[in-house]
Amino acid sequence: QQILVNDTFYPNKESAFIHVEDRGYQFGDGVYEVIRVYNGRVFKSFEHIQRLYRSANEISLSIPFSQNDMMSRLEELVNRSGLGTGNIYLQISRGAAPRTHAFPSTVESVFVAYCNVKERPEEMLSNGIKTITTEDIRWLRCDIKSLNLLGAVLANQQAHASDCYEAILHRDGIVTECSASNLFIVKEGTIFTHPANFFILNGITRQLILELAVKNGIKIIERPFTLEELFNAEEVFASSTTIEVMPVIQIDNTIIGKGKPGQLTKKLQELFSQAISSSLY
Protein backbone atom coordinates (compact mmCIF):
# COMPACT_ATOMS: atom_id res chain seq x y z
CA GLN A 1 0.00 0.00 0.00
CA GLN A 2 1.09 3.56 -0.67
CA ILE A 3 0.17 6.50 1.54
CA LEU A 4 0.58 9.96 0.11
CA VAL A 5 1.14 12.74 2.69
CA ASN A 6 1.64 16.12 1.01
CA ASP A 7 4.39 15.35 -1.55
CA THR A 8 5.76 12.18 0.00
CA PHE A 9 4.78 8.58 -0.63
CA TYR A 10 5.06 6.20 2.33
CA PRO A 11 5.05 2.40 1.88
CA ASN A 12 2.35 1.76 4.52
CA LYS A 13 0.05 3.38 7.10
CA GLU A 14 2.50 2.71 9.94
CA SER A 15 5.22 4.85 8.42
CA ALA A 16 3.00 7.87 7.68
CA PHE A 17 2.32 10.32 10.54
CA ILE A 18 -0.21 12.99 11.39
CA HIS A 19 0.51 15.58 14.08
CA VAL A 20 -1.61 15.28 17.27
CA GLU A 21 -2.63 18.92 16.85
CA ASP A 22 -3.75 18.47 13.26
CA ARG A 23 -6.96 20.48 12.96
CA GLY A 24 -8.55 17.71 10.94
CA TYR A 25 -8.06 15.43 13.94
CA GLN A 26 -9.11 17.94 16.60
CA PHE A 27 -11.88 19.90 14.87
CA GLY A 28 -12.77 17.98 11.73
CA ASP A 29 -11.42 21.15 10.10
CA GLY A 30 -10.94 19.95 6.56
CA VAL A 31 -12.57 18.40 3.52
CA TYR A 32 -12.38 15.06 1.75
CA GLU A 33 -13.37 12.98 -1.26
CA VAL A 34 -13.91 9.32 -2.06
CA ILE A 35 -13.24 8.51 -5.69
CA ARG A 36 -13.85 5.24 -7.50
CA VAL A 37 -11.25 3.49 -9.59
CA TYR A 38 -12.40 0.93 -12.17
CA ASN A 39 -9.75 -1.16 -13.91
CA GLY A 40 -7.02 1.26 -12.88
CA ARG A 41 -8.89 4.28 -14.26
CA VAL A 42 -10.04 7.07 -11.96
CA PHE A 43 -13.80 7.52 -12.51
CA LYS A 44 -15.17 11.09 -12.75
CA SER A 45 -11.87 12.46 -11.44
CA PHE A 46 -12.48 15.96 -12.78
CA GLU A 47 -15.89 16.21 -11.06
CA HIS A 48 -14.55 14.96 -7.72
CA ILE A 49 -11.55 17.29 -7.81
CA GLN A 50 -13.76 20.24 -8.70
CA ARG A 51 -16.05 19.44 -5.77
CA LEU A 52 -13.04 19.11 -3.46
CA TYR A 53 -11.78 22.58 -4.39
CA ARG A 54 -15.29 23.96 -3.98
CA SER A 55 -15.64 22.39 -0.50
CA ALA A 56 -12.21 23.76 0.47
CA ASN A 57 -13.14 27.21 -0.79
CA GLU A 58 -16.40 27.19 1.23
CA ILE A 59 -14.41 26.71 4.44
CA SER A 60 -11.67 29.21 3.39
CA LEU A 61 -9.06 26.50 3.07
CA SER A 62 -6.65 27.06 0.24
CA ILE A 63 -5.15 24.02 -1.40
CA PRO A 64 -1.50 24.79 -2.18
CA PHE A 65 -1.45 23.12 -5.60
CA SER A 66 -3.56 23.18 -8.75
CA GLN A 67 -6.40 20.88 -9.76
CA ASN A 68 -4.18 19.48 -12.54
CA ASP A 69 -1.46 18.79 -10.03
CA MET A 70 -4.04 17.06 -7.80
CA MET A 71 -5.09 14.90 -10.74
CA SER A 72 -1.46 13.85 -11.42
CA ARG A 73 -0.86 13.01 -7.75
CA LEU A 74 -3.93 10.78 -7.67
CA GLU A 75 -2.96 9.04 -10.89
CA GLU A 76 0.54 8.45 -9.56
CA LEU A 77 -0.95 7.09 -6.32
CA VAL A 78 -3.17 4.64 -8.23
CA ASN A 79 -0.24 3.54 -10.40
CA ARG A 80 2.16 3.11 -7.49
CA SER A 81 -0.52 1.19 -5.55
CA GLY A 82 -1.18 -1.03 -8.58
CA LEU A 83 -4.91 -0.57 -7.96
CA GLY A 84 -7.38 -2.23 -10.31
CA THR A 85 -10.86 -1.66 -8.87
CA GLY A 86 -11.22 0.19 -5.59
CA ASN A 87 -11.46 3.55 -3.88
CA ILE A 88 -9.21 6.52 -3.37
CA TYR A 89 -9.73 8.25 -0.03
CA LEU A 90 -8.24 11.71 0.20
CA GLN A 91 -8.50 14.53 2.68
CA ILE A 92 -7.05 17.97 3.28
CA SER A 93 -7.01 19.43 6.75
CA ARG A 94 -6.16 23.00 7.64
CA GLY A 95 -2.98 21.65 9.20
CA ALA A 96 -1.29 21.45 12.59
CA ALA A 97 -1.04 24.38 15.05
CA PRO A 98 -1.55 24.99 18.80
CA ARG A 99 -5.23 24.33 19.47
CA THR A 100 -7.46 27.36 19.09
CA HIS A 101 -10.80 27.55 17.29
CA ALA A 102 -10.03 30.47 14.98
CA PHE A 103 -7.68 29.86 12.07
CA PRO A 104 -4.02 30.04 13.16
CA SER A 105 -2.05 32.82 11.45
CA THR A 106 0.53 30.42 10.10
CA VAL A 107 -0.51 26.93 9.24
CA GLU A 108 0.07 24.66 6.27
CA SER A 109 -2.67 22.37 5.07
CA VAL A 110 -2.03 18.63 5.24
CA PHE A 111 -3.02 16.43 2.32
CA VAL A 112 -3.43 12.66 2.76
CA ALA A 113 -4.49 10.11 0.13
CA TYR A 114 -4.47 6.34 -0.18
CA CYS A 115 -6.28 3.55 -2.02
CA ASN A 116 -8.24 0.48 -1.00
CA VAL A 117 -9.14 -2.51 -3.14
CA LYS A 118 -12.95 -2.75 -3.38
CA GLU A 119 -14.95 -4.66 -5.95
CA ARG A 120 -18.35 -3.46 -7.14
CA PRO A 121 -21.07 -4.50 -4.62
CA GLU A 122 -22.71 -6.90 -7.10
CA GLU A 123 -24.83 -8.83 -4.65
CA MET A 124 -26.33 -5.76 -2.99
CA LEU A 125 -26.87 -4.20 -6.41
CA SER A 126 -28.98 -7.19 -7.52
CA ASN A 127 -30.87 -7.72 -4.26
CA GLY A 128 -31.18 -4.22 -2.83
CA ILE A 129 -30.63 -2.95 0.70
CA LYS A 130 -32.66 -2.43 3.86
CA THR A 131 -32.78 1.00 5.45
CA ILE A 132 -34.10 2.86 8.45
CA THR A 133 -35.35 6.44 8.71
CA THR A 134 -33.95 8.81 11.27
CA GLU A 135 -33.88 12.52 11.94
CA ASP A 136 -31.25 14.54 10.06
CA ILE A 137 -29.31 16.11 12.94
CA ARG A 138 -26.42 17.36 10.78
CA TRP A 139 -25.39 21.00 10.41
CA LEU A 140 -26.82 23.32 7.76
CA ARG A 141 -23.98 23.12 5.23
CA CYS A 142 -24.32 19.52 4.09
CA ASP A 143 -23.25 20.69 0.61
CA ILE A 144 -19.66 20.84 1.91
CA LYS A 145 -17.90 17.46 1.99
CA SER A 146 -16.35 18.24 5.36
CA LEU A 147 -14.46 15.93 7.73
CA ASN A 148 -17.12 16.56 10.39
CA LEU A 149 -19.13 13.37 9.99
CA LEU A 150 -20.55 12.75 13.45
CA GLY A 151 -24.17 13.24 12.31
CA ALA A 152 -23.60 10.72 9.52
CA VAL A 153 -21.68 8.32 11.77
CA LEU A 154 -24.44 8.21 14.40
CA ALA A 155 -27.18 7.74 11.79
CA ASN A 156 -25.26 5.01 9.98
CA GLN A 157 -24.51 3.23 13.26
CA GLN A 158 -28.23 3.29 14.05
CA ALA A 159 -28.87 1.61 10.69
CA HIS A 160 -26.23 -1.05 11.32
CA ALA A 161 -27.58 -1.75 14.80
CA SER A 162 -30.90 -2.59 13.08
CA ASP A 163 -29.16 -4.82 10.50
CA CYS A 164 -29.69 -2.23 7.79
CA TYR A 165 -27.19 -0.77 5.35
CA GLU A 166 -28.27 2.86 5.23
CA ALA A 167 -30.10 5.50 7.25
CA ILE A 168 -32.51 7.74 5.36
CA LEU A 169 -32.47 11.22 6.87
CA HIS A 170 -35.35 13.68 7.19
CA ARG A 171 -35.79 17.19 8.53
CA ASP A 172 -39.28 17.57 9.99
CA GLY A 173 -40.64 14.89 7.68
CA ILE A 174 -38.87 16.14 4.54
CA VAL A 175 -36.42 13.56 3.22
CA THR A 176 -33.00 15.03 2.50
CA GLU A 177 -30.58 12.17 1.68
CA CYS A 178 -28.92 9.21 3.43
CA SER A 179 -25.99 9.08 5.85
CA ALA A 180 -23.53 8.51 2.98
CA SER A 181 -25.59 8.59 -0.20
CA ASN A 182 -28.30 10.51 -2.06
CA LEU A 183 -31.88 9.24 -2.29
CA PHE A 184 -34.41 8.95 -5.12
CA ILE A 185 -38.02 7.79 -5.26
CA VAL A 186 -40.14 6.74 -8.23
CA LYS A 187 -43.82 7.76 -8.48
CA GLU A 188 -45.89 7.05 -11.58
CA GLY A 189 -42.82 6.69 -13.76
CA THR A 190 -41.18 9.91 -12.55
CA ILE A 191 -38.07 10.06 -10.38
CA PHE A 192 -37.84 12.60 -7.56
CA THR A 193 -34.77 13.63 -5.59
CA HIS A 194 -34.02 16.49 -3.18
CA PRO A 195 -32.66 19.61 -4.93
CA ALA A 196 -28.94 20.31 -4.54
CA ASN A 197 -28.90 23.00 -1.84
CA PHE A 198 -27.38 23.37 1.66
CA PHE A 199 -29.32 20.33 2.95
CA ILE A 200 -27.59 17.66 0.84
CA LEU A 201 -24.25 16.78 -0.65
CA ASN A 202 -24.58 17.09 -4.41
CA GLY A 203 -23.32 13.61 -5.22
CA ILE A 204 -21.20 13.04 -8.30
CA THR A 205 -23.21 9.84 -8.82
CA ARG A 206 -26.44 11.84 -8.31
CA GLN A 207 -25.33 14.27 -11.02
CA LEU A 208 -24.48 11.42 -13.38
CA ILE A 209 -27.90 9.83 -12.74
CA LEU A 210 -29.62 13.13 -13.57
CA GLU A 211 -27.59 13.37 -16.77
CA LEU A 212 -28.27 9.76 -17.77
CA ALA A 213 -32.00 10.12 -17.07
CA VAL A 214 -32.30 13.27 -19.17
CA LYS A 215 -30.32 11.72 -22.05
CA ASN A 216 -32.52 8.63 -22.03
CA GLY A 217 -35.90 10.30 -21.78
CA ILE A 218 -36.49 9.30 -18.14
CA LYS A 219 -38.46 11.97 -16.29
CA ILE A 220 -36.55 13.21 -13.25
CA ILE A 221 -37.53 16.12 -11.03
CA GLU A 222 -35.48 17.77 -8.30
CA ARG A 223 -37.93 18.57 -5.52
CA PRO A 224 -38.15 17.76 -1.81
CA PHE A 225 -40.50 14.90 -0.88
CA THR A 226 -42.03 13.78 2.41
CA LEU A 227 -41.63 10.62 4.48
CA GLU A 228 -45.19 9.74 3.45
CA GLU A 229 -44.26 9.94 -0.24
CA LEU A 230 -41.17 7.86 0.51
CA PHE A 231 -43.11 5.05 2.15
CA ASN A 232 -45.64 5.05 -0.70
CA ALA A 233 -43.06 5.12 -3.51
CA GLU A 234 -43.10 2.46 -6.23
CA GLU A 235 -39.32 2.30 -6.23
CA VAL A 236 -36.61 3.79 -4.04
CA PHE A 237 -32.87 3.88 -4.66
CA ALA A 238 -29.79 5.44 -3.14
CA SER A 239 -26.64 6.56 -4.95
CA SER A 240 -23.00 7.14 -4.15
CA THR A 241 -19.52 6.61 -5.52
CA THR A 242 -19.22 3.28 -3.71
CA ILE A 243 -22.80 1.96 -3.94
CA GLU A 244 -23.56 3.29 -7.45
CA VAL A 245 -27.34 2.95 -8.12
CA MET A 246 -28.49 0.93 -5.12
CA PRO A 247 -32.07 -0.41 -4.87
CA VAL A 248 -33.78 0.12 -1.49
CA ILE A 249 -36.18 -2.75 -0.79
CA GLN A 250 -37.12 -2.02 2.80
CA ILE A 251 -37.54 1.15 4.89
CA ASP A 252 -38.15 0.58 8.61
CA ASN A 253 -40.88 -2.08 8.52
CA THR A 254 -42.20 -1.18 5.08
CA ILE A 255 -41.34 -3.34 2.08
CA ILE A 256 -40.83 -1.31 -1.11
CA GLY A 257 -41.87 -2.66 -4.52
CA LYS A 258 -42.55 -6.22 -3.34
CA GLY A 259 -39.04 -6.39 -1.93
CA LYS A 260 -37.31 -6.38 -5.33
CA PRO A 261 -35.40 -3.72 -7.28
CA GLY A 262 -37.77 -1.77 -9.55
CA GLN A 263 -37.72 -1.42 -13.35
CA LEU A 264 -36.51 2.17 -13.51
CA THR A 265 -33.86 1.47 -10.88
CA LYS A 266 -32.61 -1.45 -12.97
CA LYS A 267 -32.64 0.68 -16.11
CA LEU A 268 -30.48 3.29 -14.37
CA GLN A 269 -28.13 0.59 -13.08
CA GLU A 270 -27.67 -0.57 -16.66
CA LEU A 271 -27.02 2.97 -17.90
CA PHE A 272 -24.60 3.50 -15.03
CA SER A 273 -22.66 0.33 -15.90
CA GLN A 274 -22.47 1.49 -19.50
CA ALA A 275 -21.08 4.83 -18.32
CA ILE A 276 -18.36 2.96 -16.41
CA SER A 277 -17.54 0.81 -19.44
CA SER A 278 -17.33 3.75 -21.79
CA SER A 279 -15.04 5.60 -19.35
CA LEU A 280 -12.52 2.77 -19.74
CA TYR A 281 -11.87 3.43 -23.43
Ligand code: PLP
Ligand atom coordinates in the same frame (compact mmCIF):
# COMPACT_ATOMS: atom_id res chain seq x y z
N1 PLP B 1 -24.52 12.30 0.45
C1 PLP B 1 -23.65 12.11 1.45
C2 PLP B 1 -23.99 12.63 2.80
C3 PLP B 1 -22.44 11.43 1.21
O1 PLP B 1 -21.56 11.25 2.21
C4 PLP B 1 -22.17 10.94 -0.09
C5 PLP B 1 -20.94 10.23 -0.42
O2 PLP B 1 -20.25 9.70 0.39
C6 PLP B 1 -23.13 11.15 -1.09
C7 PLP B 1 -24.28 11.85 -0.79
C8 PLP B 1 -22.90 10.64 -2.48
O3 PLP B 1 -21.93 11.42 -3.17
P1 PLP B 1 -21.08 10.80 -4.34
O4 PLP B 1 -22.05 10.27 -5.35
O5 PLP B 1 -20.30 11.96 -4.87
O6 PLP B 1 -20.23 9.73 -3.77
